[in-house]
Each structure stands twice: as C-alpha cells, then as structure tokens.
Amino acid sequence: MNARRRELFGLVLAGLIASVALATVTLARDAELSPDVVVWGALFLVLYVAAHVVVRRTVPYADGALLPLTAVLTAFGLTTIYRLDSDDGGRQAVWVAVGVGALAATLIWLRHDYRVLESYRYLFGVAAIALLLLPSVPGIGETVNGARLWVDLGVARERDGRERHARDETGEDEPEELAPPGVHRLMPQYSASAATASTSAMSASDASRPPDPGP
Numbered sequence: 537m538n539a540r541r542r543e544l545f546g547l548v549l550a551g552l553i554a555s556v557a558l559a560t561v562t563l564a565r566d567a568e569l570s571p572d573v574v575v576w577g578a579l580f581l582v583l584y585v586a587a588h589v590v591v592r593r594t595v596p597y598a599d600g601a602l603l604p605l606t607a608v609l610t611a612f613g614l615t616t617i618y619r620l621d622s623d624d625g626g627r628q629a630v631w632v633a634v635g636v637g638a639l640a641a642t643l644i645w646l647r648h649d650y651r652v653l654e655s656y657r658y659l660f661g662v663a664a665i666a667l668l669l670l671p672s673v674p675g676i677g678e679t680v681n682g683a684r685l686w687v688d689l690g691v692a693r694e695r696d697g698r699e700r701h702a703r704d705e706t707g708e709d710e711p712e713e714l715a716p717p718g719v720h721r722l723m724p725q726y727s728a729s730a731a732t733a734s735t736s737a738m739s740a741s742d743a744s745r746p747p748d749p750g751p
Contacts, residue, residue: 546604551581
C-alpha cells in the first residue's frame with residue numbers, strides 16, 4: 537500500500553472517529569442520537585477526501601500520515617468545542633473548512649516549486665508566536681472568566697447592543713458570564729486550522745519528486 541492509499545485509509549478512519557465522538561457527546565448531552573451526526577460525519581470526511589485529492593494531484597510523494605493525523609486532531613477539537621457550545625462548534629467547523637481550503641490553495645499555487653516557502657519560514661514562526669502571545673498584550677488582551685484567552689478586536693459591538701436590547705424587551709435574563717462586546721477568544725483550533733496549509737506544504741520537502749533510489 538503506497539502513501540496515498542494509506543492516507544485515504546487514515547482519512548476514512550478519521551471520519552469514523554469524528555462521527556463516533558460527536559455521537560457520544562450528543563447522546564451524553566441530549567440522551568438521543570440526532571441524524572445530524574451522520575451528516576456532519578459525512579461532511580467532515582468529504583472535506584478531507586477533497587484535500588486528499590489535491591494532495592494526490594500536487595504532491596504525490598508527500599508524507600501519507602500527516603493529513604490523517606491532522607483530521608483526527610481536528611475531529612477531537614471540534615467535538616470538544618461542540619460539547620461546550622453547539623453554536624461555537626458550528627462556527628469552528630467553518631474555520632476548519634477555511635483551513636483545509638487554504639491547504640488546497642497553497643498546494644495548487646506551489647505545485648511547481650514549493651521551496652519558495654523556505655524563504656518565509658522565519659516569518660511564519662514569528663507570526664505564529666506573535667499570535668500566541670497576542671492575548672497577553674496590554675490593551676488588546678482581555679481576561680474573561682479568569683482566563684486570558686481573549687483579544688479585543690473592536691468589532692461586534694453593534695450586534696451585542698442589539699442583542700441586549702432584545703433581551704430587555706423580552707424580559708430574558710442576562711447571561712451570567714459574557715465576554716465584553718467586541719472581545720473574541722483566540723481558540724487554539726483556529727490557529728491549527730489556519731496553519732494546516734503551511735504545515736502540510738512544508739512537510740513535503742521531497743514531495744514533488746520520487747524517492748532517491750540509492751546507490
């Protein structure tokens with residue numbers, strides 16, 4: 537079995553893991569199994585199989601374990617977020633799709649010479665560290681519920697105001713723990729999804745040529 541077939545087999549397993557994990561969370565929380573679990577599991581598998589097709593076409597000699605491992609980690613991340621808040625889980629799924637799309641676009645763009653990324657490896661590293669440290673920057677980072685994982689982007693204030701006004705009119709109680717308006721949490725999964733493109737492309741150091749047959 538070559539690397540691409542191993543990759544496809546691993547992605548099928550990742551799709552099954554995603555479906556089982558989501559089904560387990562749904563059963564534990566709602567005491568019933570929703571048909572949406574099968575739909576989301578199928579969409580997850582289709583998304584990564586599409587990425588597999590791009591990898592097969594552009595970097596046929598890339599490491600066959602990287603994409604399945606990424607899919608499994610993503611499945612666990614999505615399930616964890618969905619367990620905490622189903623709406624956040626849905627939004628996170630969109631970011632996963634964006635990350636996989638960025639992976640496909642990067643591989644297609646650099647299919648002729650991926651080595652151009654080597655010129656920017658330090659820039660990528662510094663940018664990743666800067667994003668990780670962003671919540672600790674005074675004036676930008678915010679502490680919510682005792683965790684400093686939030687940054688004030690200065691957006692969504694108008695929407696938050698409308699939501700508060702609607703709650704006042706309906707008499708709905710204010711949620712006990714809310715992030716300040718315009719403040720958003722930097723979820724680790726966002727970074728992982730966005731980094732999929734550069735990580736996968738950089739991993740294909742010998743992806744566009746056959747292995748050295750040796751002496």
